Amino acid sequence: MTATTDMPVAPWKSLFLEHISKLDDPYMAVSTVGYDPKTESPVPRVRTCGFRGFFGELQLHPSAEQQLRDEKELNPSLYESDMLTFTTDVRMRKVEELQQFDAVEVLFWVKEVMAQWRLRGKAFVIGDEQGKLGEKTARAEISKGLRVRSNDAAESPKWYWNKEVTAYFANHSPLMRGSFKGPAPGRPLSEKPEDPNLSLGQRVKDLHDATARKHFRVVVIRVEEVDRLDLTDPEKGMRWRTTLNNNSKQWEEVELWP
Numbered sequence: 236m237t238a239t240t241d242m243p244v245a246p247w248k249s250l251f252l253e254h255i256s257k258l259d260d261p262y263m264a265v266s267t268v269g270y271d272p273k274t275e276s277p278v279p280r281v282r283t284c285g286f287r288g289f290f291g292e293l294q295l296h297p298s299a300e301q302q303l304r305d306e307k308e309l310n311p312s313l314y315e316s317d318m319l320t321f322t323t324d325v326r327m328r329k330v331e332e333l334q335q336f337d338a339v340e341v342l343f344w345v346k347e348v349m350a351q352w353r354l355r356g357k358a359f360v361i362g363d364e365q366g367k368l369g370e371k372t373a374r375a376e377i378s379k380g381l382r383v384r385s386n387d388a389a390e391s392p393k394w395y396w397n398k399e400v401t402a403y404f405a406n407h408s409p410l411m412r413g414s415f416k417g418p419a420p421g422r423p424l425s426e427k428p429e430d431p432n433l434s435l436g437q438r439v440k441d442l443h444d445a446t447a448r449k450h451f452r453v454v455v456i457r458v459e460e461v462d463r464l465d466l467t468d469p470e471k472g473m474r475w476r477t478t479l480n481n482n483s484k485q486w487e488e489v490e491l492w493p
């Protein structure tokens with residue numbers, strides 16, 4: 236696998252992490268571009284999702300780490316990145332929307348430090364174990380944002396995409412894993428699932444449960460622009476826009492009128 240090694244660490248990352256650490260449970264608003272067939276026009280869509288850290292740097296719960304270790308599914312800590320992640324169900328609308336328009340913006344409001352973070356970029360969806368073309372393309376795009384963590388990477392055990400997705404799955408509780416075996420999200424309640432494996436409230440221990448894993452996906456956001464608003468001083472808001480220059484691979488920051 237090829238990974239970019241010369242990408243500098245994003246200059247906004249450490250402050251972002253410091254701010255996010257103030258939140259008990261970091262949730263973000265995730266906006267995508269949808270399409271309204273009635274008016275034949277693009278429409279905004281937004282929903283809450285749990286922030287799952289930066290790709291390659293997943294913080295595992297001790298029980299998840301143990302299960303992955305026991306099942307020989309634990310990847311080496313080979314990579315780091317500035318790409319945000321969340322998990323989702325392939326049957327949800329946002330996945331279809333992201334496959335049509337990969338543009339995404341996520342928003343965090345951290346009242347504890349009076350900061351609003353808006354991170355914009357492109358989102359890529361991985362986790363299709365059949366490894367169809369879309370999966371290959373998404374992995375290749377994500378690779379462009381990966382940095383090798385250590386100098387002795389050549390001696391490290393091999394890192395696998397499937398194991399990384401499995402780690403995200405393992406990091407969910409059995410009940411959350413079971414949500415990927417629920418009836419199709421967003422469909423009318425009157426539509427009873429034909430598949431008897433699909434029902435609410437299941438608890439899944441098996442990391443490779445075929446039905447749950449068929450639906451489970453990890454979304455990886457390659458950030459291109461960050462808009463940060465600091466409202467600490469009510470008389471003088473401060474705002475910055477930090478943009479990744481795709482040619483130089485350098486981040487450029489401009490202070491803005493709030």
Ligand SMILES: Cc1cc2nc3c(=O)[nH]c(=O)nc-3n(C[C@H](O)[C@H](O)[C@H](O)COP(=O)(O)O)c2cc1C
Pocket residue numbers: 262280281282283284285286321322323324327328329330420421
């Ligand atoms: C606190 C909270 C956390 C949520 N976390 C996620 C999440 O991590 N991933 C996800 O796909 N949906 C999550 N949801 C559900 C979404 O907000 C949304 O209802 C669902 O994903 C369907 O959205 P869609 O039809 O636009 O795809 C969460 C909802 C709440 C209220």
